[in-house]
Amino acid sequence: MIGRNLRHLRLFLAVAELGSPTLAASRYNLSQPAVTQAIGKLERQAGGALFDRARNGFRFTERGALLVTRVQRAFARLDPALAEISPRLVLTATSAQLEALIATREAENFTLAARRLGVAQPTVHRAVAQLEQEAGRPLFQRRPGGLVADRACEALAQAARLAFSELAQAETDLADLDGCEVGGIVIGALPLSRSVLLPQALAALRQQRPTLRIRVIDGPYSGLLTRLRRGEIDMMLGALRDPAPIGDVVQERLFDDRLTILAGHGHPLADRRALSAEDLAAWPWIVPREGTPARDQFHAFFLGAGLAPPESIIESGSVLLMREMLSQGQFLGCISQLQAEAELSRGLLIPLDIASDWPGRPIGLTFRSGWAPSRPQQLLLDLIRQQAAVLASGQRSLALASASPATQ
Numbered sequence: 001m002i003g004r005n006l007r008h009l010r011l012f013l014a015v016a017e018l019g020s021p022t023l024a025a026s027r028y029n030l031s032q033p034a035v036t037q038a039i040g041k042l043e044r045q046a047g048g049a050l051f052d053r054a055r056n057g058f059r060f061t062e063r064g065a066l067l068v069t070r071v072q073r074a075f076a077r078l079d080p081a082l083a084e085i086s087p088r089l090v091l092t093a094t095s096a097q098l099e100a101l102i103a104t105r106e107a108e109n110f111t112l113a114a115r116r117l118g119v120a121q122p123t124v125h126r127a128v129a130q131l132e133q134e135a136g137r138p139l140f141q142r143r144p145g146g147l148v149a150d151r152a153c154e155a156l157a158q159a160a161r162l163a164f165s166e167l168a169q170a171e172t173d174l175a176d177l178d179g180c181e182v183g184g185i186v187i188g189a190l191p192l193s194r195s196v197l198l199p200q201a202l203a204a205l206r207q208q209r210p211t212l213r214i215r216v217i218d219g220p221y222s223g224l225l226t227r228l229r230r231g232e233i234d235m236m237l238g239a240l241r242d243p244a245p246i247g248d249v250v251q252e253r254l255f256d257d258r259l260t261i262l263a264g265h266g267h268p269l270a271d272r273r274a275l276s277a278e279d280l281a282a283w284p285w286i287v288p289r290e291g292t293p294a295r296d297q298f299h300a301f302f303l304g305a306g307l308a309p310p311e312s313i314i315e316s317g318s319v320l321l322m323r324e325m326l327s328q329g330q331f332l333g334c335i336s337q338l339q340a341e342a343e344l345s346r347g348l349l350i351p352l353d354i355a356s357d358w359p360g361r362p363i364g365l366t367f368r369s370g371w372a373p374s375r376p377q378q379l380l381l382d383l384i385r386q387q388a389a390v391l392a393s394g395q396r397s398l399a400l401a402s403a404s405p406a407t408q
Helices: 006-018 021-027 032-046 062-085 095-107 110-117 121-135 151-177 191-208 221-230 293-303 319-326 341-345 375-403
Strands: 051-054 057-060 140-143 146-149 184-189 213-218 235-239 249-257 259-263 285-287 313-315 332-336 361-368
Touching: 006 021, 006 032, 006 057, 006 062, 021 032, 032 062, 057 062, 062 121, 062 151, 095 110, 095 121, 095 146, 095 151, 110 121, 146 151, 151 221, 151 375, 184 191, 184 221, 184 375, 191 213, 191 235, 191 332, 191 361, 191 375, 213 221, 221 235, 221 249, 221 361, 235 375, 249 375, 259 293, 259 319, 285 293, 285 319, 293 332, 293 361, 319 332, 319 341, 361 375
Parallel strands: 184 213, 184 235, 285 313, 285 332
Antiparallel strands: 051 057, 140 146, 235 361, 249 361, 259 332
């Protein structure tokens, strides 16, 4: 495990840049043995040599090159936020202080922050006070409801979270060099991806990485987006937003999906053709949550016909709940066509024949801007893209078959 000693990591970058522990020691006003000791400790943590020692200077190894890249990315995130508060913090801030700052920002309370970190409350209070002393001003406003971070403190907490995420990525990449699996992958999964795209990709990944730790987190889009931006989630998979929700994330479109209207067997509309919005408006519905692209399309379908959207609504993205409710006989459901594929293929639900077609909605990946995946994460991305291409090809084949004269 790569230590979070920021001074040692800065010394490592200095040796990599200058090619000499002596020159690095001079830059930071330290002794050469102190620099050599710091590098040796990092090499033990990294599992091997970071530099080739030669007469003409130190040259980093493949292992060293991996660590250089990640550490540079970490400080590129961290240092501007430190310098905005106080230039001295670039040299004096420690990872323990930054961890205390992050926990206090999230908990808005020293006691709760200490509990989250597993340390005593005075330890957290002292760490934050040290940062504030260097800054020459408070970083938190003490209010009756708790501690509220100011703008610069908020930016520093975010930068520190992402810097620590880069160091965790470094551990994964270094372990991968030795054929080991360290760290893991955290995926934010929206409803469609959980039932169609992600299972196949994860099954293929597990064949190649049998012990890699994988976490799939589901929930509302807004909550997953917040965790993605904090570095707690590596990627999100599901319906994309147009436009992108905020400037520090990027979206990758994989394919387009369409919605479908479903009913249970025996529903009064099951055998009718070319149903209009007027035919559908009065029935009770199971539909996706407000604010989702699917819900927006559902509303637009009725508004486009000059009707108000149905009033009898149950909100859920669960196809299992929808299946059980539709089996009651009266309910209709609106859901992704791919998400309902298993229920349709088994004859558990039936699609209604609607007079108008649904527009496509983009399905894809969402990342933090500038995110660089580890090797295992890159492997999963490749597998997701491959599976998406298979799904897109299947959709095109189905569309062509539906449009051919032989099927009409």
